[in-house]
Amino acid sequence: MPEEVIFESESDRSREEIAAYLRTVADNLESGEGITLKSDGDSLSLDPPTHSTFEVKAEREGPEGGPKELSVEFELEWPEDGETESESGELEIE
Structure with a gap:
């Protein structure tokens, strides 16, 4: 897409x-x-609607053998024309 x-x-x-x-x-x-x-x-x-898809991603990026960069991304995602279905997934952030 x-x-x-x-x-x-x-x-x-x-x-x-x-x-x-x-x-x-x-x-x-x-x-x-x-x-x-x-x-x-x-x-x-x-x-954002009442229910959205919530994605958390931690990444390490950079050239092989070179300096690396760490990142954490928080993303809310939903269809433009409505809500996503409620899904339960285990996530803890401390």
């Missing part, structure tokens, strides 16, 4: 700043509000 990037932002942030962004997303999800992303004059509003 082809991917179309409709918003993107990347910048160095402190742990505290990143936590504040994630807290805002969490608060909006919990209260049933949408999420608005803004950067450099671009803006995108999204309204």
